Amino acid sequence: MSDPLLRVDDVYKSYGDEDVLKGISFEMDRGDVEVLVGPSGSGKSTLLRCVNRLTEVDSGDVYLDGECVTAPEADVNALRREVGMVFQDFNLFAHLSALENITLGLKHVRGFDDAKARERGHEHLERVGLAAQAESYPAELSGGQKQRVGIARALAMDPKLMLFDEPTSALDPELVGEVTSVMRELAEEGMTMLVVTHEMGFASEAASRMMFLDDGRLVERGPPEQLFRNPQHERTERFLERITRLHGEIE
Amino acid sequence: MTSATTSVVLQSSDWAYVLENADILFEGTVETIKLTVLAMVLGFLAGFPAGAAEVYGSPWIRKPVWAAGVGLRATPILVILVFLFFVAPFATSAFVAAVIGLGFRSAAYQAQMFRGALQSVDEGQMEAARSVGMTRFQAIRRVIVPQALRRSIPGFQNEFTIVLKDTSIAIILGISELLGVTEDLFLQSGRSGAALELILAASLVYFVLTVTTNRGIEYLGEVYEIPSGEST
Numbered sequence: 001m002s003d004p005l006l007r008v009d010d011v012y013k014s015y016g017d018e019d020v021l022k023g024i025s026f027e028m029d030r031g032d033v034e035v036l037v038g039p040s041g042s043g044k045s046t047l048l049r050c051v052n053r054l055t056e057v058d059s060g061d062v063y064l065d066g067e068c069v070t071a072p073e074a075d076v077n078a079l080r081r082e083v084g085m086v087f088q089d090f091n092l093f094a095h096l097s098a099l100e101n102i103t104l105g106l107k108h109v110r111g112f113d114d115a116k117a118r119e120r121g122h123e124h125l126e127r128v129g130l131a132a133q134a135e136s137y138p139a140e141l142s143g144g145q146k147q148r149v150g151i152a153r154a155l156a157m158d159p160k161l162m163l164f165d166e167p168t169s170a171l172d173p174e175l176v177g178e179v180t181s182v183m184r185e186l187a188e189e190g191m192t193m194l195v196v197t198h199e200m201g202f203a204s205e206a207a208s209r210m211m212f213l214d215d216g217r218l219v220e221r222g223p224p225e226q227l228f229r230n231p232q233h234e235r236t237e238r239f240l241e242r243i244t245r246l247h248g249e250i251e
Numbered sequence: 252m253t254s255a256t257t258s259v260v261l262q263s264s265d266w267a268y269v270l271e272n273a274d275i276l277f278e279g280t281v282e283t284i285k286l287t288v289l290a291m292v293l294g295f296l297a298g299f300p301a302g303a304a305e306v307y308g309s310p311w312i313r314k315p316v317w318a319a320g321v322g323l324r325a326t327p328i329l330v331i332l333v334f335l336f337f338v339a340p341f342a343t344s345a346f347v348a349a350v351i352g353l354g355f356r357s358a359a360y361q362a363q364m365f366r367g368a369l370q371s372v373d374e375g376q377m378e379a380a381r382s383v384g385m386t387r388f389q390a391i392r393r394v395i396v397p398q399a400l401r402r403s404i405p406g407f408q409n410e411f412t413i414v415l416k417d418t419s420i421a422i423i424l425g426i427s428e429l430l431g432v433t434e435d436l437f438l439q440s441g442r443s444g445a446a447l448e449l450i451l452a453a454s455l456v457y458f459v460l461t462v463t464t465n466r467g468i469e470y471l472g473e474v475y476e477i478p479s480g481e482s483t
Contacts, residue, residue, distance in 0.1 A: 054378055081384035091379035095397045095477050104393060105383035140480035157383055 003066045005030045005192050006051065006161060011060035013046055020046045022216035023060070028161075028194065033187045035203040035224070036196045038213035039239060044196040047213065048163050051194065052083040065160060081109060084154030088166040090146040092138040098125060098149045099134040102156045110157065124152040128182050144175035148182055155186070162186070164195040198247040200240070204228060212236045265445035269452045272436055279432030280456050286349055286418040286428055287460075291411060293354030298361030305362065306369045307391060316362070323359035328420050331356055336424050345424035353421070357414050364406040368399035404472040411468065412461050429453050 004027035013021040020043045028034055036044050049055035051062055053069065053076050062070045069079045093101050102124055103117035112120065125131050128148035138146055147167055154162060164183065168176045180202045187193060187206040197203065203210055203224050210227045212220045212235070220227060220236045228244075231237040269276070304316045323331070335348040342348035372395050380390035419430035427435070433453040437446040 052382060054382065077384045077386055079384075080382055083382075085379075085382040087375060087379065087382075089375055091373075091375035093376060093379065093394050095394075095401065104380075105385065108389055108393060109384040137478040137480070140478055153379075153383065 004028060004063075005032075005065060006194070007061075007063040008047075008051070009061045009063065011047070011050055011062065012058045013043070013050060013055065014058060020216055021050070021057075024213075024216075024218050025060075026211065026218060026221065028192060030160075030192055031190045031208075033191075033193045033206055033208050034195065035207040035210045036194065036213060037198070037203070037210060037239070037243065042213045043216045044213055045165050048085075048165050048194060048196055051161075051163060052080050052085055054085075077109075081157060082160045084157055084159035084162045086147070086150050086154055086162065086164045086167045088169050090138070090143075090150045090170070092141075092146055092149055092153070094138050097135050097137055098130060098141065098145075098152075101138070101149055102153045105153065105157055120156055121152075124156040125149070127155070128152045129178075142175060143171045144178040147171065147179045151179075151182055151186075160192065162191055162193045164193065164197065166196050166198070168197065168199055198243055200228075200244045200247050212239065214239070261448060262444065265448040268436075268442060268445045269448050275432050275436065276429070276452065276456070279427055279429040279453075280460075282427055282431075283415070283418050283429040283456075284460070286346075286353065286421060286426070287411070287415045289350045290353035290357055290414050290418070293350060294357030294361045294410070294414070296358075297355060298358035299365050301358060301362035302365030303369060303391070303396075305366045307387075320359040320362050323356050324363075326356075328352065328356055328417060329423060332420060332424060345421070345426050349418070349421040349424055349426055353414060353417060357410060360410055360413075361407070364403055364410065365399065368402040368406070369395060371402055372398045398477075401472070401475055401477065404468060404475075408465050408468045411464055415460055415464065416457060429456060 006028040008024055008026050011021050011024045012019070024043075024047055026034075036047065038044050046055055050057050050070075051064075053062075057070055060070070061068050064079060064082060068074060069076075092098075093104060096104060099118065099121045102121035103112075103114070106112040106117040106120055107114065110117075122131065122134060125134055128151055130145060130148055130152070133141060133145060133149075136145075138149070141149065151167075167183070168179050171179065176199065180199055183193070183195070183202065184206050195202075195207070207224045209221060210224045211218060212227065212231075212233075214235055220231060220233050222232075227236060228240060231240065301316050301320065304312045305320075308316065332349060332352040335342040335352045336345060339348070339351075342351055376394050376398070377387075377390050380394040381387070385393065418428055421428050422431045422434065425431070430453060433449045437443055437449050
């Protein structure tokens with residue numbers, strides 16, 4: 001258990017002339033809930049996507065559970081089975097019902113038979129409060145419901161780590177709460193979570209740590225109280241002040 | 252001499268001739284349907300993988316597929332059919348030549364249709380599928396293709412209509428499809444006066460076939476429509 005669950009080691013990424021990540025290193029233990037904040041274009045999403053290799057790093061390494069997942073011989077599909085991802089735009093499979101969105105991966109990646117996949121699918125829909133919506137299609141669901149299906153889809157795969165890429169940014173304000181409350185429960189249950197969000201209420205309550213990313217660099221990292229009350233860098237202070245004014249109170 | 256044109260051209264005796272030969276016209280219609288269906292099936296079987304190859308294939312696959320498509324789309328169908336019939340060793344009969352020619356030409360158009368449909372599926376769908384650990388092939392097969400096929404239905408409807416009417420070009424190879432038998436009937440001695448009636452009758456058959464197949468494909472689209480909750 002001494003191994004960190006996730007270790008990101010000196011990761012660099014650029015798109016053409018634009019350096020997006022300039023040497024990011026950090027570690028997360030099991031059960032950590034880490035909230036990643038930073039101005040738009042600071043590289044938050046890119047960093048998240050480097051963890052499950054939706055984006056390939058230019059240099060540096062990512063280790064999951066002691067295994068180097070950025071190694072050329074690493075099995076990217078095996079990695080992704082262990083890392084759930086929740087997207088800003090939900091990305092639910094548009095042609096499948098809520099239940100089928102969950103069972104697709106269970107059947108074709110986890111190798112579940114249909115009955116077992118459906119059973120597990122129903123369990124996870126219930127967990128996010130959508131038992132009644134099993135047969136609904138994405139276009140029939142509200143944004144908040146879609147995102148909860150998105151979370152259930154990722155959770156059903158039984159991941160070691162969950163990545164959230166601005167899970168509430170595409171939602172109407174009144175729908176944010178139903179998604180963050182599911183995420184809070186998940187955090188309380190001990191799921192390891194790396195979350196890009198501007199929901200400072202969620203950060204201050206649920207995060208074990210916060211990271212402030214600016215211009216491709218990790219500026220500051222620590223418990224949320226420290227970043228909110230006693231930031232070490234002026235940039236952190238200014239950013240958090242601004243974002244808190246926009247996105248909810250700290251409790 | 253009053254109203255000479257119409258009374259001379261459309262005559263009840265000529266309509267009677269059309270009806271007398273309804274069985275021949277029916278056989279021609281069957282031939283037309285066979286050609287259309289076989290060409291469309293071949294067009295789908297070759298066109299769908301070709302479209303997918305243009306989107307997902309490596310350059311080594313993409314380039315030849317693209318070149319074949321351009322070649323087929325740039326060549327008049329008449330030239331394709333004559334070439335196959337007289338030159339290609341595998342076209343063992345006029346019918347086979349017609350099916351292959353119409354089929355591969357349709358494949359070239361269907362490939363473009365499917366290429367567009369595959370590319371129109373949001374990139375996030377692929378990312379979501381990959382993020383749960385599906386392989387690229389699984390993601391294409393289970394997530395992208397089912398959505399792309401639904402979006403192809405209007406284009407497919409169009410293509411079906413075009414191929415149906417283009418089967419009449421097989422007349423050049425002496426195939427007894429609908430237009431071929433129609434021509435045979437009015438070329439019989441003393442029956443040239445019935446040409447217009449015969450062609451009108453054939454046109455009516457094409458019209459009915461077009462409307463019914465279009466309606467059929469539309470129905471298919473409704474059956475497989477993704478519920479959006481906007482209607483009802």
